[in-house]
Amino acid sequence: MTRRLVVALVLVAALAAACSTSDSVSQTAIAALSVKATTTTTPTSPTTVAPTCANPTASLAPQGALPAPGNMPAGSFMATIQKRGRLIVGVDQTTLLFGYLNPQDGQIEGFDIDMLRQVAKAIFGDDGQNENTRIQFVAISAAQRIPFVQNSQVDIVADTMTINCARDTQVDFSSVYYDAGQRILVPQNSSITSSADLGGKRVCAAAGSTSIDNVIDTAVTGAKSPAIPVSVDQWSDCLVALQSGTVDAISTDDTILAGLAVQDPLTTIVGPKFTDEPYGMAINQGHPEFVRFVNGVLAQMRSNGTWAAIWNRWLANAHLGPTPAPPVATYRD
């Protein structure tokens, strides 16, 4: 009887030892490691059925001559920017040739960046080429372009952004500053030769881009079945995916693909352009005077050779053909 009692007691003791609450200091130390931020989800623009509109690329016409740099008209958004002392721009920092962070000198540069520097120069008389004093870069993903403009987190976005009817209802666009078209980047030994071969293939594109909508639309690609879209944050993530073999192809604008192909000589761009992608700079709908101002800057760049000079600086060696004529601006008023 006594032994049974002792055995029972020993069992209870063992159980109690196993279950007894552990040291509180140790628990504090361990619990601290699982601390998490209250998740803030970046608002993304709702995907809507593409509305139709007459001519989304028609922008607001410039009014009269550009104001002198450093002398922005009172009450205009440009005056606000001038007073602040810097233009806040939303850009891509991963797209070689258009907007990318050069790892060797730490500068963000490219075709889109030079376009924005011209806008800064028109406001301040100084494009901040050597010091980033006149431009503040905010690196955003394709999906962040519209919300960042709508929430006024940036003054303007120049980020290989296609003008279309759906986006035109959410932001204002400048006149077209580049005419791109969607093509396909594949490894050199790939069997894909045009958009018609994309059916059933894993095709990478950035989330929130027009390219990702196009690859699953057989009416656009001409393929028998839709491609399997793989969406990532940034265009260079697509190259990582292609190099690791998790996708069969990357499909987006020829401009972006040209920059990716430069970074991997074992890839090649195939097929003709199967879409038209007119690029515009996005501006908050509350600043029509700024849209007109930017269009004035673009008109000046088209006529005085600056546009061609910037094209030559970035794209002359990108296998995109001879220097094209700047896109013709169309206006709705």
Next chain:
Amino acid sequence: MVQSANPSLARRSRAHAAARIRGRLATTPGRMRTAGAAIVVGLLLLAVVGTGAVRARERATTAVGGQAEPLLLGAESLYSSLANADATATNTFLEAGLEPPARRQAYLNDLATAAAQLTKVAGQAGTAPAVTSALGVINKDLPIYSGMVESARANNLEGFPVGAAYLTEGSTLMQTQILPAAGTLYQVEAQRLNQAYDSGQSWLDVVGVLLAACVALALLVLAQGFVARRTNRLLNLPMLIASVLTLVVVAWTATAFTLSAQHLSDARHHGSDPIQLASSAQILVSRAQVDENLALVARGGDPQYLADFDAVVSALGSGSGSSGLVGLAGTYPGTDATNMASYYAGYLVAHKAVVAAESGGMFTAAVALATGDSSGDELPAAAQLTGDLSNEILMSQAAFTGKSVAASNDLSALSLGVIGLLIVAGALALVGMEQRINEYR
């Protein structure tokens, strides 16, 4: 002996024999023999319970000092070297051109430490499902991570922005897969250590020994009372000595258990506790650095990193360094609490300067602040804090080793002593009883 083929005769003779035994037991010498046997059984019970408890204590003490703590340290070292490697890698990426050789070396050293600790932990951590799956994740993803960092570096050298993509993907892999797995290992080992401490300090096994001792002593006392009544002799020296020896066993066990538990408690509160606090603080400082680096890389495009920084800092403590992990880590004697608090405060001030510079459009200045390339040095404040925390870990390790060895020494010879003394006590009890029985002849 009765020899009979007749079953009824045999039954009768067995009944007769049983009656004879009952009769013999009912006599005084018979009762004395029974009492002697009962005492031996009681002492045997005490020996079994006592040595069982001592063995359990020894096992727990060895588990604490010889297995659980080294494993926890290994898991901690694995975790913090991985976190630190990622902080260094993402920091390097902020700067243009080739990274400084010292920083590259620091990254490689951290990876080497992680690999060594991984082997050590994998060899000893056992086969619990949580452990094996965590080890599987680290073994699978760590080579991918280091491959991505090398791809990032090669592309950076070429001037290609895809390097940035490799680095962010690598860091994401580290932060979402590898580090959580390392955290699981660390947590499992901490629980293992805490359980070893609890079983090494359990007071219930002392109660078990005391109960068994009470039974044995009660039998001894009752037997002596019975013998005294029957023989009118007050004292039976051998039985008295047996009782005293039993008391000695109880006192020795209780004393050794108490001392050992106290030493274990010291090892826990002056060793393991500060080690875990300082380790967790180090790991969180690394995570805060990764957050800040990636926030700068995103140039304001991704608010999640600064949100995570704020969450991490709230766990580390307020700017005064008087609360949170940094505050707690500073409460231990011998720690450099004042300096730790001021380094931590300095780190937070420098972080504010980085954020202010970045959101004010002075990106280059922000990077210089974050990488410690300017006066106002952020990395030094963080590095000094990390250095102080490392010192605290080393110091606490020494305290731990001293106390856990003492806890083991408290129990040395106890097991043999208990058995030896109880054998002597049992023999003496039988001798004492036999003396009185012989007087009946």
